[in-house]
Amino acid sequence: MAFEIGIMTFGEVTADPATGTIRTPHQRARETIELARVADQAGLDVFGMGEHHRSDFVGSAPTVILAAAAEATRQIRLTSAVTVLSSDDPVRVWEQFATIDLLSAGRAEIIAGRGSYTESFPLFGYDLADYSELFREKLDLLLQIRERNPITWEGNLRSPLVDADISPRPYGDTIPIWVAVGGSPASAVNTGMLGLPLALAILFGPMNMLRESAGLYRAAAERSGHDPAALPLSMSVGGYVGSSPKQARDTMYPHFAQFMMEHNHQRGRGMQLPRDAFEAGSSPGGSYVVGGADEVIDKILRFREMYGLTRIILQMGMGSMPQSDLLASVERLGAEVVPAIRRELGDA
Template sequence: MSFELGALTFGELTADLNTRTAPSPRQRVLDTIEQAVLADQVGLDVFAVGEHHRSDFVASAPHMLLSAIAARTQNIRLTSGVTVLGSEDPVRVFENFATLDLISSGRAEIIVGRGSYSESFPLFGHDLEDYADLFREKLDALLAIRATNPVTWKGGAFTTALLKADIAPRPLGQLPIWVGVGGTLASAVRTGSLGLPMALALLLGPIDQFTRSVEMYREAGAAAGHSQDDLRVSINAHGYVGSTSQGARNTMFPYFQIGMRENNHQRGAGFNIPRPAFDAQATQRGGLLVGSTQEIIDKLMTYHELYGTNRAIFQMGFGGLPQREHLASIERLGVEVAPVIRRETASRAGRSK
């Protein structure tokens, strides 16, 4: 299988550095669609929209944005990044993304996760103390719904029992479901045991911090009888592709710093990342995917060597990066980075056989 590259947005509504005016929700929706259309045109493989339920984000319903994108694109796969499954109804999640799959001619995916932002749980009447149990039970329900129709599901503490329930529409094929994992070993093991592809979320930290998680994921998958071809691994990380190394860092840093402070998990109460720490994360040993085309290629190959990654998704624009720079990064990723990464990973796969 070829290596896939993509872009992820949360649709932040962050005030501009200079004007101190935030874009309107309508403008950010239009910006997001424009980003996805360009990603499709330059040959990227996947476009993801993250789910957040706060007024400084526009994407509380990613499947709706992705449906608008589906009507404007031809080839790119469309996924959530992530669907906060613990606070969702798994029946409705399946229906929404199956509908997206029909609209997009079979290009829909879901990345489900516990969610690192917690505002959706009290909003929809869930207790954060049940955070992990909610996700486990609802993922089991979602997989049962995907597997057969009509579906019988035993139900549990957080899901309604289903008796020969007819859940429609059905997607064109099997709807891909990835699991977003933040690095906890238990999550990686369970994902491997289920034979599901794993999307690793690397915010900040050393590039090799998930080595043990990936090892245990693949060991658990093999022990459960799953093919290694089914055990795909994606790295999802903040990034920006610039024309030069220093230019990329200078462009991304001030916006990323604002995003970490203003749009992070607790609104306006995030943490400040100083420039030296940011620059350290931009080196070949740090997690950020920021730099020149060649630096990005080198780091993606390092990720591939460390984890056997099959996919990398760049979260671009965090903190309100201007649309012009956002689009330029998407274009470089598709035109300059993607062909080289696909060629290099294919060549190495051929030599290993």
Template structure:
């Protein structure tokens, strides 16, 4: 059976100046806004709400499970995910325990998206060597999966993880605690997710709308080779976006903050990324990666994502760079009331 089509939203909790006023929100204000966004997402019937993990002063969320635990107490059905958990610099035991706790608090709604991490500040902060970047992720993902499957643990340890054999790792989640593999373009990670039979979460930034489709295809091919049931595989595609009252107003609202975000919040590997308006508008076109426009325009692009990727979930990253809370909430409401119902109706019983 092909999984249904889900719609979610994601925030990094940026602390950026308002493009219009220049005012900088306090960390408390931004955290309060994140909770308000999650509550609205739940109220308008969205399927998932996620928060990113960053360890810099221009982001408010360094501990996603703590934030998701607070959200769990104010929501009733929306699934709660990390986008992403930087597993390479985390302790897999604590990752499991923290998200199992969120799962218990939420009645089985927690999900982990485990990624390598494109923002690199957590590695020196927690004493890891970037030379071990790939090995850290591979070994810790194996450990996390083993912890989820067996208790007492049977994990024998590896170069970057300790021997956990015979140890009780608690608490245990309500259900199976989904673990997705987050991929931003590293094909090897997509292939490995397929071999493991894990759900795949693709993160688009800029470029062609179908630029990661080859990774999705290799993911499915690897899953077939490993003997997994491809019909049950889940693929999520996440992209920056905004849904406005019209195509033009959506672009006019999103561009000022997104330009700030790309320049001021996107310097994890050096300098920021200048984004002229013409380049932004090209990315907002049908061929570009951004999910920005009127409700119908965004619906059309989401359907193209479903066709190109076999996507079972699409996640909007909204507000990057200091968008006002009123505009952020307006987009969430439109996604829930104008976009999601159409997508669900159009995809019921359809093949990915």
């Protein structure tokens, strides 16, 4: 399968670290659609929209933003990053993404996760004590909805369905459903047993920190009768493509550090990220994909080889970065990085 390169955003509403200026939610929402449009025009493969239910994000209804992005784009795949399935209803999730699939002529996909931020659970009336069982049961229902219609289904935490007609059906044969794993080996194993695509993510740390999870995923898939080589595997990391290594780091650092502080699970009491720690993360062994085009090309190829990736998604912008800087990075990614990697891999 061809190697895919994309970008994602959570639509953060973040104070500029230099001026303290905060863009309005309206501006951030419109900028997110512009970001998807430019990514599409730049020839990227995937655009992802995250989900958070707080006032410092504009992504509480990511399917609405993805639907708007479907109208602003022509080729790029449109995915959640991630859908917090544990606190959502699989029937509604399917209906929304199938509608996006119709609007986009088959470009929708779902990355389902448990949710590392837990504000959505009390908001929608779910008990955190059921955290793991909610995800297992709802993923089972979502997969069964994808496979057949009408559906009869019964679980422990949701009302049963009896010969339920769930529509619309997708534009094509199916909608891809990935499972997002933040590093839990048990979750990686469960995903492999199901034979589902795995979406890993590293926010900070060494680039090899999830190799064990990837290996356990493939081993579990093989034991369960699935071909590991045929299963897609994605990695999401922070990144920025600059005009030079120094410009890239100088541009990304203050906004990434602000993101780490302001958008932690407890707002404004997040993780301090000193410049030397950021530089370590930007080094050849770190997980940040930041630098000039040549450096980014090399890091992406090494990520691909290390994990056997079929896709990499860069989280760019981090809320406070000026839109002009963000779009310039996306355009460099499309114009300089993507063609070089496709030539190297024979995908051109």
